[in-house]
Every structure is written in structure tokens, then in C-alpha cells.
Amino acid sequence: MVQAPMAGGATPPAFIVACMRHGLLGSLGAAYLSPEAMKAQVEEIAAATAAPLNINLFLPCGQPPAEGVVEGMLVHLAPLHEAAGLPPPHLPDPPEQDFTAQLAMLRRLRPRIASFVFGCPDAGMVAALKAEGILVIGAATHLEEARRVAASGVDAVVAQGGEAGAHRATFIGSFEDGLVPLRELLPQMVSALDIPVIAAGGLMSGGDIRAALEAGAALAQIGTALLRADECGIPQAHKDALAAGAAAGATTRLIRHWSGRAARGLANGFTRGIDAAGIAIPPFPLQNAMTQALRGHGRKTGDADMLALWCGTGYSGARAAPLADIVSRLCADAGFPSQNH
Ligand SMILES: Cc1cc2nc3c(=O)[nH]c(=O)nc-3n(C[C@H](O)[C@H](O)[C@H](O)COP(=O)(O)O)c2cc1C
Structure with missing residues (x-):
């Protein structure tokens, strides 16, 4: 399972560390952070755990008003x-934050994984990150976007179903066109792409997670199910x-x-x-x-x-509960062993 990147204060370092300790891939939603704040948060996480971290950024997508x-x-x-x-x-x-400065800091911090939303990552940027040993993840809300993102050379793509909380990753066509339910989007992306697909959107129970994995997802990304966690x-x-x-x-x-x-x-x-x-x-x-x-x-x-x-x-x-309870119930219901580190 992947703890969804959630920019804007939902995922303080202690929350990310708790997710990592319970066996999830931790993600720092860094879109709204200055390079200095990114560095401080990554250092706080690294001081607590050596588990791999995903740093997530928004690709510049502004349009003139x-x-x-x-x-x-x-x-x-x-x-x-x-x-x-x-x-x-x-x-x-x-x-907004300066993406070039954020990316430069990300490269200095060298997380195991970097993920990007709101566009198709530039192939040159993807190649440079991969050359530095960083796995790169993109995001798509329909098949045309998924094919475009995969062609940029990324290692995996998030299939963001229309159910997902917060911002839509859509970058081709209207946001309404990009509201494909995960149960339709996931099999389409799994059969069309030859890289791993990460399922996201509406995964609220162990049964939902199990179904996504059985439909071919490599990983299940969980956001909303963690929002009422104490941490x-x-x-x-x-x-x-x-x-x-x-x-x-x-x-x-x-x-x-x-x-x-x-x-x-x-x-x-x-x-x-x-x-x-x-x-x-x-x-x-x-x-x-x-x-x-x-x-x-x-x-x-x-x-x-x-x-x-x-x-x-x-x-x-x-559920409103300690993160440990939420994650262990998801794991038990999905049929995974619970992992506490
Ligand atoms: C409060 C909140 C903030 C989010 N912020 C980000 C973000 O910064 N970057 C990103 O890639 N996705 C972000 N997402 C979307 C999640 O990564 C993921 O696609 C979504 O939470 C999965 O669907 P679910 O909420 O139904 O579990 C956010 C989701 C929520 C609920």
C-alpha cells in the first residue's frame, strides 16, 4: 500500500513516519513546500526511519486568467x-512555489521515489532522475494520459479513479472527461501499459484493496481512508x-x-x-x-x-482511530500480514 501524497498539511512528518512503520510506502506531498521546508521535513523523516520515501510535486500547470x-x-x-x-x-x-527550485532540492535530497501530478513529466527530467537512481511515478485519469505519461519513461503510473479525494490529475481534456471510475480505468491501464499501475481512488476497505490488486494493480494508494486517523x-x-x-x-x-x-x-x-x-x-x-x-x-x-x-x-x-488500527484492519481485511517496524 502507498500512503497517498497529500499536500497542504494533511501529512506531517510524524504521520508519514507512522505510515512507513506500518509497512506503507510513505509519500511527502511537497507541492506547497519551499525547498527549505522540503529539506527539513525529509530530514525529520530520515532521522526516524530508513524506509524508502516518495516525494510528490505538482508540475507547473498555470494558465493566464x-x-x-x-x-x-x-x-x-x-x-x-x-x-x-x-x-x-x-x-x-x-x-506558487518555484517548481525548478523544488526539483533541484528533490534531486539534492535523492528520495528513492519521485512522483508528479498535473501533467506529463518531461522525458529529459525523467531520464535525469532515473540516472540518479530515483524511481519516477506519473499520474493519469484516462487512457490517453496514461499512454502519454508512460511514453515519458516513468517507472510506474498512478491510475487516479474518479472517486479520488482532492485535486484531479487530469491534464488532457476536461476534468469531467477524466472522471473514469477506478474499476474501469484500472483494467484499461493494466492491459495497455507495460509498466506497473498504482490504483488510487475510493480504496476504503481491505476488500477494495484486494480487488484492485486482483485487477492487476501493483500497489494500492490510500488517501481518504487515512484522513480521520489521529495522526x-x-x-x-x-x-x-x-x-x-x-x-x-x-x-x-x-x-x-x-x-x-x-x-x-x-x-x-x-x-x-x-x-x-x-x-x-x-x-x-x-x-x-x-x-x-x-x-x-x-x-x-x-x-x-x-x-x-x-x-x-x-x-x-x-474511520476515526489511531493510524495503527486503521492500517491493521485494512491489512487484515485485504489478507496481508500486518507489518509493524
Ligand atoms: C487531502 C488530500 C490531498 C491530496 N494531495 C495530493 C497531492 O499533493 N499530490 C497528489 O499526487 N495527490 C494528492 N491527493 C490525491 C491522492 O494522491 C490520491 O489520488 C487519492 O487520495 C486517492 O483516492 P482516495 O482519496 O479515495 O483514497 C490528495 C488527496 C487528498 C484526500
């Missing part, structure tokens, strides 16, 4: 900032919102409101406010940068209307 869209969003955000006691909203410059770094208000949503039967949806890029999660006051205003949303990473202050406020105050409530379609099956 349509005229007036950023300004319109700043007008919408202004009263929310005022109510929260925050300084007026602005567009941070630069709006997981999402705010308690996010964990509580998942429990409340499950009790109310709320369904997940594709949400562009927080980052400008489609991501699966639960609607809340913030997303409904934008819907009601009917305004256009600036593209990733601009919207992500502009909503950062509100999300920070939500994290600080425990206001679930000011948090990006990412989760996959299976979120009602996420």
Missing part, C-alpha cells in the same frame, strides 16, 4: 476577510465535517472554488457563497494563492466553512 476575473474574486473575498479580521485579500506574488494533520474541524457529512448523507463534488483546479470534496459555506454570487473563479494557482489566508483562518479557528474539505467519494468509510 481571463480579464477582470482576479479583480472580481478579490471583491468577493473582501467582506469574508473583513469578517474574519484579516487584512484585505490580495494575489500573492509569486502565487493525520488535517484540522479537527475538517475531520468533524467528514463525520457530519457522512451522517447527513452529503455527497462529494468537484470543487474549483478553493484552488481554481477541480478537486473532490464537500461543499461548504465558502463554496456556496461563490455559487450564489455567480462569479468566475481564477485558474490554479491564482485562486489557490488568493484563498490561502482564509484557509489559514479556518485552520486556526476551526471554522469548517473556511476549509477546503477534500475527500473522496468513499469518505463515509473513513
Whole structure:
């Protein structure tokens, strides 16, 4: 099993180390980290365990905003900032971490594995990483993307089913085109590619994991099933919102409101406010940068209307328990030996 990379605070080093100690491949979702923060977190993990680590980055995918869209969003955000006691909203410059600097740090840190989402990794970058002894993983949401990613020379591809929590990896066609259920996507990718396929999306039980492996997946990547673990770094208000949503039967949806890029999660006051205003949303990473202050406020105050409530379609099956309990139940139900290190 792979502990899914989950950027944005869900996976502090202690969480990753706990996953590794229970036999999962640990993944550092480093997309929002500066090179210095990446280094500090990797060193903290390496001080605790010698198990192999996957460092995950977002490939640059920004597009220019349509005229007036950023300004319109700043007008919408202004009263929310005022109510929260925050300084007026602005567009941070630069709006995202510098990918070239992050990649340079990744190469210095030399993890066993590097994984990339939101595009097709450049073949030259893949070759350079592989020459340094780093295994490279890409991600796809439909077969055309999978073939393109495989042709870049990567060692494995994540099949991200439409069920998966948070951002869609889609980079060809619309996000809606990329919503292929894992049970359809996985066999397509397994038969079309000659490299290992990692199943992701909606794997909530040992039975789900077993079925993915039987359908030809080399590994099963688990995100949402770990979100309510005691050690997981999402705010308690996010964990509580998942429990409340499950009790109310709320369904997940594709949400562009927080980052400008489609991501699966639960609607809340913030997303409904934008819907009601009917305004256009600036593209990733601009919207992500502009909503950062509100999300920070939500994290600080425990206001679930000011948090990006990412989760996959299976979120009602996420258990609130110590990570060890969650992983050992998944292992037992999948028929794996439990591995504690
Ligand atoms: C809170 C959260 C954050 C995520 N962040 C990332 C990320 O930074 N990089 C990435 O490749 N995938 C990210 N994902 C997607 C996971 O890697 C994986 O595809 C997904 O969690 C699997 O589906 P599941 O959530 O149904 O288990 C994230 C998922 C969640 C729930």
C-alpha cells in the first residue's frame, strides 16, 4: 500500500513516519513546500526511519486568467476577510512555489521515489532522475494520459479513479472527461501499459484493496481512508465535517472554488457563497494563492466553512482511530500480514 501524497498539511512528518512503520510506502506531498521546508521535513523523516520515501510535486500547470476575473474574486473575498479580521485579500506574488527550485532540492535530497501530478513529466527530467537512481511515478485519469505519461519513461503510473479525494490529475481534456471510475480505468491501464499501475481512488476497505490488486494493480494508494486517523494533520474541524457529512448523507463534488483546479470534496459555506454570487473563479494557482489566508483562518479557528474539505467519494468509510488500527484492519481485511517496524 502507498500512503497517498497529500499536500497542504494533511501529512506531517510524524504521520508519514507512522505510515512507513506500518509497512506503507510513505509519500511527502511537497507541492506547497519551499525547498527549505522540503529539506527539513525529509530530514525529520530520515532521522526516524530508513524506509524508502516518495516525494510528490505538482508540475507547473498555470494558465493566464481571463480579464477582470482576479479583480472580481478579490471583491468577493473582501467582506469574508473583513469578517474574519484579516487584512484585505490580495494575489500573492509569486502565487506558487518555484517548481525548478523544488526539483533541484528533490534531486539534492535523492528520495528513492519521485512522483508528479498535473501533467506529463518531461522525458529529459525523467531520464535525469532515473540516472540518479530515483524511481519516477506519473499520474493519469484516462487512457490517453496514461499512454502519454508512460511514453515519458516513468517507472510506474498512478491510475487516479474518479472517486479520488482532492485535486484531479487530469491534464488532457476536461476534468469531467477524466472522471473514469477506478474499476474501469484500472483494467484499461493494466492491459495497455507495460509498466506497473498504482490504483488510487475510493480504496476504503481491505476488500477494495484486494480487488484492485486482483485487477492487476501493483500497489494500492490510500488517501481518504487515512484522513480521520489521529495522526493525520488535517484540522479537527475538517475531520468533524467528514463525520457530519457522512451522517447527513452529503455527497462529494468537484470543487474549483478553493484552488481554481477541480478537486473532490464537500461543499461548504465558502463554496456556496461563490455559487450564489455567480462569479468566475481564477485558474490554479491564482485562486489557490488568493484563498490561502482564509484557509489559514479556518485552520486556526476551526471554522469548517473556511476549509477546503477534500475527500473522496468513499469518505463515509473513513474511520476515526489511531493510524495503527486503521492500517491493521485494512491489512487484515485485504489478507496481508500486518507489518509493524
Ligand atoms: C487531502 C488530500 C490531498 C491530496 N494531495 C495530493 C497531492 O499533493 N499530490 C497528489 O499526487 N495527490 C494528492 N491527493 C490525491 C491522492 O494522491 C490520491 O489520488 C487519492 O487520495 C486517492 O483516492 P482516495 O482519496 O479515495 O483514497 C490528495 C488527496 C487528498 C484526500
